Amino acid sequence: MAKVFVFCIGGTGLRVMKSVIMLTASGMKTNGYDIVPILLDPHVDLEENTILTTTIGDYIKIYKNATSAGRAQQLDAPAGFFSTKITRLEDLDALQNSTSTNMTEKKSFGQYLDVGALANDDVNNYLIQTIYSRDNLKNSLSVGFKGNPNVGTVVLNEMISGADWYDAFQRHCEKGDRVFIISSIFGGTGAAGYPLLEKKIKEDKIHPQVQNALMGAVTVLPYYSLDDPTTSGSGIDSSNFYTKTKAALSYYEKSVKSDYLYYAGEQSLKANYQNNEKEQKNQAHFVELVAASALYDFLGRERQESPQAMTRAIREDADPLHITSLGDGYKEIVKNITNMMLFDLLLDILPGERQFPLKKTRGLNKDFYQDQKFGALKEFVKKFHKWYTELAENNRGFAPLNRVSKGEKLTTMIKGLTLKAKNESYYLLKMIEASNKKKVQHEHGNRFRYLLEFAYNGIKEYTDHI
Amino acid sequence: MELMDLYKWGLPNQGEYLNKYRDNESLYNMARSLWNSLDSESFYFMITFIAIGLVLVCFYYYVYNKWPGRKYRIQHWALWLGITGVVTIIAILCLGSALVTSNLQEKFGFILRISLISGIYAILIYFVASLIICNIPVPTNAYRFLKIGK
Numbered sequence: 191m192a193k194v195f196v197f198c199i200g201g202t203g204l205r206v207m208k209s210v211i212m213l214t215a216s217g218m219k220t221n222g223y224d225i226v227p228i229l230l231d232p233h234v235d236l237e238e239n240t241i242l243t244t245t246i247g248d249y250i251k252i253y254k255n256a257t258s259a260g261r262a263q264q265l266d267a268p269a270g271f272f273s274t275k276i277t278r279l280e281d282l283d284a285l286q287n288s289t290s291t292n293m294t295e296k297k298s299f300g301q302y303l304d305v306g307a308l309a310n311d312d313v314n315n316y317l318i319q320t321i322y323s324r325d326n327l328k329n330s331l332s333v334g335f336k337g338n339p340n341v342g343t344v345v346l347n348e349m350i351s352g353a354d355w356y357d358a359f360q361r362h363c364e365k366g367d368r369v370f371i372i373s374s375i376f377g378g379t380g381a382a383g384y385p386l387l388e389k390k391i392k393e394d395k396i397h398p399q400v401q402n403a404l405m406g407a408v409t410v411l412p413y414y415s416l417d418d419p420t421t422s423g424s425g426i427d428s429s430n431f432y433t434k435t436k437a438a439l440s441y442y443e444k445s446v447k448s449d450y451l452y453y454a455g456e457q458s459l460k461a462n463y464q465n466n467e468k469e470q471k472n473q474a475h476f477v478e479l480v481a482a483s484a485l486y487d488f489l490g491r492e493r494q495e496s497p498q499a500m501t502r503a504i505r506e507d508a509d510p511l512h513i514t515s516l517g518d519g520y521k522e523i524v525k526n527i528t529n530m531m532l533f534d535l536l537l538d539i540l541p542g543e544r545q546f547p548l549k550k551t552r553g554l555n556k557d558f559y560q561d562q563k564f565g566a567l568k569e570f571v572k573k574f575h576k577w578y579t580e581l582a583e584n585n586r587g588f589a590p591l592n593r594v595s596k597g598e599k600l601t602t603m604i605k606g607l608t609l610k611a612k613n614e615s616y617y618l619l620k621m622i623e624a625s626n627k628k629k630v631q632h633e634h635g636n637r638f639r640y641l642l643e644f645a646y647n648g649i650k651e652y653t654d655h656i
Numbered sequence: 657m658e659l660m661d662l663y664k665w666g667l668p669n670q671g672e673y674l675n676k677y678r679d680n681e682s683l684y685n686m687a688r689s690l691w692n693s694l695d696s697e698s699f700y701f702m703i704t705f706i707a708i709g710l711v712l713v714c715f716y717y718y719v720y721n722k723w724p725g726r727k728y729r730i731q732h733w734a735l736w737l738g739i740t741g742v743v744t745i746i747a748i749l750c751l752g753s754a755l756v757t758s759n760l761q762e763k764f765g766f767i768l769r770i771s772l773i774s775g776i777y778a779i780l781i782y783f784v785a786s787l788i789i790c791n792i793p794v795p796t797n798a799y800r801f802l803k804i805g806k
Contacts, residue, residue, distance in 0.1 A: 545729045545799040616724040619797060626795035 191275065194223040194368040194489060195359060195403075197387055199230045200379030201472075202410050202481075203372045204242050208474065209482035210372075211245055212577050215252075215570065216526035217270045217646065221489040223368065224275040226282065228359065230383060232331055232345065238472075248570045249276050255563045256642050259634040268639060270646030271533060283358035299341050300327030339438065342382030350390055363400045370485050371407040371448070375438045376431040384409060385446055392447055406488035407448040411435055411455025413477040415462050428459065449493055452484035452500045460509070460585040474580035476511065476588040483523060510587030512605045513656075524590045525656040527578060528604055531591060532617060532649045534571045538596060539614055540641075547622050552640045563638050604656065611652040620648030662702060663694075666773040667766065683760075690758040694766055697755045704751060705744045705774040709781030712740040717789050721797035728799040737782050744778035745771040 198207040207227055214225065227246055231239055253272050257265045267273050300306070305327060308315040318327075326341055350356050363369070371387055373380030384407060394400045412431035419427045442451075454477050463472045480502055487500070505517030513524050540546065541559040548554040558564060582589035594603050600616075601609050611617055624647035625640065670691055677684040716736040721727045752767035790802035 543726075545801065547728050547797060547799045550800045550803050612724070615726045618726065619722075619724045622728070622797045626797070 191224050192222065192366045192368070193226050193277070193362075193364070194220065194370055194485070195226045195228060195279075195363060196485065197228045197230060197369070197371045197383075199371065199373040199383035199387070200377055200381075201231065201233065201236065201238065202374035202377065202478070203380055203383075204229060204231055204236075204238050205472065205474065206372045206408070206410065206478045206481040208238075208242050208245065208577065209478045210485055211242075211249055211276070212530075212574050213479075213482055213486070213523065213526060214274045214276065215249060215272055215574060216530035217273055218483075218486050218522070218526050220274045220486065223489050224277055226277050226279055226362075228279050228355065230346075230349075230387075231379060232349075233379075245570070245573060246276060246278065248566060248573075250278070250281075252567055252570060255566075255638045256636070257639075259636050259639075263634075265634055265636065265639060268642050268646070270650065271530070271642050279355055279358055279362070282362045297331055298327065299329050299331060299345070302331060302345065303327075338378045339382035339434070342378045343386060346379070346383045346386050350387060356390075360394065360397045360400050363397065363403055365399050365402075367399070367403055368489070369400075369403045369405045370488055371405070372410075372481065372485075373407070374410040375442075376410075376412040376435045380410070381434065381438050385442065388446055388448060404493050405448045406450040406452070406484070406491075407446070408452040408454055408481045408484040409442070410477060410481050411453060412459055413456035413461065413475060414472065415459035417462070417464055431459070447497055450488050450491060450498045450500055452481070452488070452502070454481040454484065454502065456586070457507070462585075473584050474577050475584050476581060476586055479523070479581060479588060483520075509585065510582065510589035513590045514606050516588075516590065521656055524604065525653055528591060528653050528656065529646065529649050530571065530574050531578065531594075532600075532603075532653070533645055534575050535594065535596065535614060536617060536621075536645050536649075537568050537571055539618070543618070546618065548625055548640070548644065552625055552644075553637045554641060558637050558641075564641075567638070567641075607656065609652050616652065617645075617648050620651045621645055622648075624648050662777070663698060663770050663773050666769050673762075686758060686760050687762075690756065690760050690763060690766070693756045693758065694752075694770065697752065698770070700751060700755065701748050701770060701774050702777075704747055705778040706781055708744045708747060709740055709778040710785055712736055712743065712778075713782045713785040713789070717786075717796045717798050728797055730799065730801055733786065733798065733801070737779055740782045741775040741779045745775040748774045 196207065196210065198204055207229065210225070210227075214220065229239065229242065233239065249272065253267075253275060256268050256272055259265050267275060299322070303318065305315065305318055308318070321340060326338055329338070329341065331345060369391060371384050373384040375381050375384075388405065388407065391400055391403070391405065412428075412435055414428070415431075416428040456477055461473075461475055483502065484500070487502075502519065503517070504511060504515060504520075506515035508515035513521070516524065540554065541556075543549075546554065578591070581587070582591070590605055592603055592605055594600055596614070598613075600611050600613055603609055621644045624644040673691070674684060674687055677687045713736075716733060720732070720736065726732075748771040749767060752770060753764075756763060756767060787802045789796065789798075790800040791804055
């Protein structure tokens, strides 16, 4: 199976990757490509980093549970939920270290450059003082580059050059595989990392399969502001975001050569976050979702003669966004998110359905619902629910769905659209019917897979028309 | 075994019943005629309760369970069990009244008893048919709570 190596650079890269994981879990199609996420963020203590790593691990476990049928027998990928294989680079190659290993040093940038070893009248010392401020040199690298691409460029370059993980990428990138880079343009890590990594890949003459891999990238333009740094004491000033973006764009215009370069952004800095570079507890945002959708678009496209610049619009400038204001291009996303939210509802209901027919016919009994596999799935889907809630509550909000819970009317679940299913019993019935169909093909005995497939088939009966 | 044997356990003894009219020949003949009539029509009663039991059990498993609303729950099965009994009683009451001609007062009582007994038989048929359906590999959306084993 062909792979797409998805490099996620910096905090925004991680957050976009979270959207990729969530959308992939909901059934977004990758055109047959397996996803290999590669997280590049020097800020290893960042909670978002830990959460994303855990979420990827949870996804992989769920996928494995859905595709194993005992005695080393492997099943095809399920249709619908969790239909794409995600593999960590470290699982492809057991020898390499974590992508962030080289960056975890608790050094300041000045220590990293060994500025102290330079004599005061050394010309290199003058050069460094010209390019970098004192704050730049004092910054600890373990919390990232604090929006300074001039710092990021130096550190990341060395980080990529000597890293085991990059060697592993070179070894495992095969003919037909693709590369996708996710970064922001207004910060430090992403803005510096994207052109650097792209150059490294495009100039890799020793590995033609790497050099010739179809490459896509999404660069996220400013979409949030941060509290005033004079009151928060942070080293990041969001009023510089646009200036930095303009500077980076003028550089990208001449230097980047990705086959497809997607731009995702907002008209203004609508969302405002706490200015705390150590925590960066930012809520999921619509722009990250748009950036994530670029990956699926890229995977459906063929090589062009010249680099293509792409972007994505919405139909109406509304806040929050609904299915009509989003426009037809977002229907697939809305449909998949609806499916997953309905799945979440069913996962709440099913353990209490003591007389559900699949209990007898497919073994979806008390033991199954108490099993760790089901627990892990439920936990993941709860994370998905939380992610959607964050999207809906952020500015600008992505809120095509009404809140629904057990026993509530489901016809108006999607704002501005009517679903035929009045309540959850409609979906439960379709699950049973899905189980009754294609019986022979489903005789693998994997109860977890039965749940995933029948729930998806049942739900899509009512949401396919979206 | 005569068909009337199906209902004997819920009806008075034939001999004792006819003996009540031994002093009045006309009434005795009417009573005997009523009994014979019930006996001869009991075939239709039997066909009716079997048909109702089977039709409603099939309706429950293969039609009613195609409707949303958690129809697979046992309470719905029980509801149709009850409906089977009631429909059978009403159907046999109507059928008995139409087929059995007698001016004796006991006619309605006998037909009512036969209807109630038929209702019980229809319920038994519904139950036995459910047991079979739950254990054969024919798809149904209902919960196979009568399935034996795993």
